[in-house]
Amino acid sequence: MAKIAYLECSKCGERIGADEPRTVCPRDGGSLYVRYDLQALRKTFTRESLAGKPASMWRYADVLPDADPVTLGEGFTPMLPSRHEPGVFIKDEGINPTGSFKARGLSAAVTMARLYGLKKVAIPSAGNAASALAAYAAAAGIEAHIFMPSDVPQANLVECQSYGAKVTLVDGLIGDCARIIGERKQQQGWFDISTLKEPFRIEGKKTMGYEIAEQLGWTMPDAVFYPTGGGVGLIGMWKAFDEMDQLGWIGPKRPKMIAVQSSGCAPIPKAWDEHKPVSEPWPGAATIAAGLRVPKAYGDYIILDILKKSGGAAVAVSDDEIMDALQSWAREEGVFAAPEGAASLAAYRKLRASGFLKPGETVVLYNTGSGLKYIDVIAEYLAKHEGARSPDGENSGGRALGGIIQPY
Ligand SMILES: [Zn+2]
Numbered sequence: 001m002a003k004i005a006y007l008e009c010s011k012c013g014e015r016i017g018a019d020e021p022r023t024v025c026p027r028d029g030g031s032l033y034v035r036y037d038l039q040a041l042r043k044t045f046t047r048e049s050l051a052g053k054p055a056s057m058w059r060y061a062d063v064l065p066d067a068d069p070v071t072l073g074e075g076f077t078p079m080l081p082s083r084h085e086p087g088v089f090i091k092d093e094g095i096n097p098t099g100s101f102k103a104r105g106l107s108a109a110v111t112m113a114r115l116y117g118l119k120k121v122a123i124p125s126a127g128n129a130a131s132a133l134a135a136y137a138a139a140a141g142i143e144a145h146i147f148m149p150s151d152v153p154q155a156n157l158v159e160c161q162s163y164g165a166k167v168t169l170v171d172g173l174i175g176d177c178a179r180i181i182g183e184r185k186q187q188q189g190w191f192d193i194s195t196l197k198e199p200f201r202i203e204g205k206k207t208m209g210y211e212i213a214e215q216l217g218w219t220m221p222d223a224v225f226y227p228t229g230g231g232v233g234l235i236g237m238w239k240a241f242d243e244m245d246q247l248g249w250i251g252p253k254r255p256k257m258i259a260v261q262s263s264g265c266a267p268i269p270k271a272w273d274e275h276k277p278v279s280e281p282w283p284g285a286a287t288i289a290a291g292l293r294v295p296k297a298y299g300d301y302i303i304l305d306i307l308k309k310s311g312g313a314a315v316a317v318s319d320d321e322i323m324d325a326l327q328s329w330a331r332e333e334g335v336f337a338a339p340e341g342a343a344s345l346a347a348y349r350k351l352r353a354s355g356f357l358k359p360g361e362t363v364v365l366y367n368t369g370s371g372l373k374y375i376d377v378i379a380e381y382l383a384k385h386e387g388a389r390s391p392d393g394e395n396s397g398g399r400a401l402g403g404i405i406q407p408y
Pocket residue numbers: 009010011012013014025026027028029030
């Protein structure tokens with residue numbers, strides 16, 4: 001495990017000690033990066049040293065904070081070669097504990113919360129981060145206070161309640177949830193574990209970047225498609241690439257980073273198209289992909305900067321395109337993806353059609369979670385659209401789930 005050298009502000013570069021719990025830069029509210037002495041680590045932490053390490057994100061513990069991990073076996077998820085698209089890989093985060101990529105960031109954040117002796121943590125969430133926090137807080141014996149939109153997928157609510165978290169459903173979106181936590185945290189003694197408002201969720205998520213390199217034989221893909229709500233994983237992977245470069249593990253090549261959002265909530269593609277360094281809050285955000293319903297990401301300035309530096313892009317896809325992609329992955333690859341994850345495939349199709357990507361280029365599409373977390377949402381969509389797509393042209397999804405099974 002690595003000793004933290006200092007925390008560094010992503011806006012002004014200010015260096016802050018990590019000897020007590022930190023949120024954001026006290027000067028300008030910038031998100032904080034965890035920095036280590038990589039030149040010293042370079043001597044002992046080699047690619048070869050990974051042999052025999054656990055098949056979880058903690059195999060990269062040498063570049064994670066020095067603490068006893070609160071782990072449920074998160075990370076080191078499969079990198080599945082597509083059965084239909086040469087060069088395309090599906091990074092399947094759906095098999096993580098609590099069924100989504102959020103496990104990584106919350107494992108790291110709760111690990112540090114426990115190390116700091118924090119007793120109560122709070123999170124605003126579009127769904128999956130709440131489930132992950134609830135599970136890791138339960139494992140750590142810490143109290144979790146969760147604020148989610150009232151129309152969150154049912155699995156998230158039931159999970160949080162089952163893990164014993166204190167759940168408040170809010171008639172609004174994730175920003176409204178964050179505001180309530182902001183107003184009450186001081187009085188209630190909650191530590192705010194919001195996206196990019198504490199430094200360690202990035203550390204957990206960055207392990208996705210290490211895995212891409214290791215699982216692709218220490219080469220960088222040409223592009224990475226990442227469903228972007230808060231964008232922590234995109235920021236984390238970019239940090240990992242930089243760290244691996246400093247460790248001498250990879251060269252200067254970087255993938256084009258593609259931020260994927262829903263056209264029902266697309267602040268990053270809008271800012272990208274308008275060449276703006278920050279996004280504006282998206283009014284009336286609505287999409288089937290609950291995790292993408294983030295009207296304004298706290299770290300939008302970092303995300304947009306990474307897209308630019310990587311020669312990437314930001315792409316919006318419609319709910320219909322998402323659901324069509326979801327069914328393609330299920331039927332053609334055997335992967336039952338979350339709608340957010342399926343958005344990666346929908347965006348990939350767009351960039352292939354536009355010529356932005358060439359056939360045969362190595363591409364990693366992130367499936368961020370399991371479709372099982374969205375059974376109610378997907379069933380409702382299929383029912384509404386009369387079963388959507390069927391290979392033989394017949395309606396195959398009109399059956400009411402949980403209702404009368406019709407004779408076929
Ligand atoms: Zn700062």
